[in-house]
Amino acid sequence: MCGTPYRANAPAPEAGKKDTIMSASNFEAELDRLLSVSLDDAIDREATAFEELTAPAKGALVIYGAGNLGRLVASGLRAHGIEPVAFADGSPTLWGSRIEGVPVLSPSDAAARYGTSAAFIVSIYSPGADRRYTCIRKILQDLGCRWVLSFLPFFWKHSAEFLPYFKWDLPHRLYQAADKVREVYSLWGDDASRREYVGQVAWLLSTMDFDGLPMPDDGPTYLPTDVFSLTGQEHFVDCGAFDGDTIRTFLECDVATHGAITALEPDPGNFQRLQLYVDALPAEMSQRIQIHPFAVGARREVLHFEALGSLTSSISNTGSIEVECVPLDELLAGAHPTYIKMDIEGAEPAALEGGRATIERATPALAICVYHRQEHLWELPLLMRAFSNDYRFFLRRYVDEFGDLVCYAAPSARVHG
Secondary structure (H helix, E strand, O other): OOOOOOOOOOOOOOOOOHHHHOOOOOOHHHHHOOOOOHHHHHHHHHHHHHHHHHHHOOOOEEEEEHHHHHHHHHHHHHHHOOOOOEEEEEHHHHHHOOEEEEEEEEEEEEEEEOOOOOEEEEOOOOHHHHHHHHHHHHHHHHHOOEEEEEEEHHHOOOOOOOOOOOOEEOHHHHHHHHHHHHHHHOEEHHHHHHHHHHHHHHHHHHOOOOHOOOOOOOOOOOOOOOOOOOOOOEEEEEOOOOOOOOHHHHHOOOOOOOOEEEEEEEHHHHHHHHHHHHHOOOOOHHEEEEEOOEEEEEOOOEEEEEEOOOOOOOOOOOOOEEEEEEEEEHHOOOOOOEEEEOOOOOOHHHHHOOOOOHHHHHHOOEEEOOOOOOOOHHHHHHHOOOOOEEEEEEEEEEEOOOOOOOEEEEEEHHHOO
């Protein structure tokens, strides 16, 4: 599976081996290779991969990871008449317990008991290199587990129930958008962006092969000093301000120190922490910062919101509270923003549409997260390009995972070189 995102029964390469994309000089040729699979073959793979990968175990399944995702997989298996024989989990506090009637074992005990008789479904996606699917797969294989797969083939097979799930979706939908995927490739302004983009496409077509991704950027998120310059006079608009973490970084780096900041955060708990942070700043700085308890969208409306008090709080039809949503064109009427950032858990398309007039008028630099939905990787750069022909585009990732992937659109006059 790893490095070969086309056939469910393809042999896995040596663990830890980097995908050929990492050493390829012709990224466009690599992209063409990735997109060369027929739509029919992709759909067939989605329908058959789970059975092909688990067939040798004859229905005996161990779920690696007893957290929320593992429990979701367990309930899904049961809904389709499959009873998992055990959970395996790295947390010693869970060993010996039962979750929904299923015993929880240590990885070594699970491997000793079921390594040659059951397939292990890795159901973890938390940040951290030691929690990658490819890393866990190697650990389990070294313990003697014969059949290891990620949860994705199961989600593919039952996509109506499970997908989209965060960034994961059916790979054939990427093939359906192949023309747009190729079009966006032509927008990237440097090799680092092209390398990252092709790596992301390869990852979306794989079963969680992180080894094909290049190393992340080691600079501060939203401060792409290798791409364009930021000054102390910015009017920075922070959509999804959380507790002020990005503002804090900007002030530490003297960005917007003498300019203005408009921050929006709809989660009440996060907003309270943001308010406390801003109130504690020196008066000459805090008076330059306006904060609003709003979500951002295409129009003014009231939306349901899942308030978790965390980075993953989001607009949701099943949300427990209601929040006011405003378009940036209304909030920023008469203002001249110079830099707009959005990390709003998948609501970026609507928020961009709600700021279209402002963006077309002021042409601010944009930092838009493109990791919340599969199609955002190509749809959002195309949307931003429609705002101005003067934008140049760059792609950067700031964690050693698939998250914190940011598309920068910068006016050409602000781009280095």
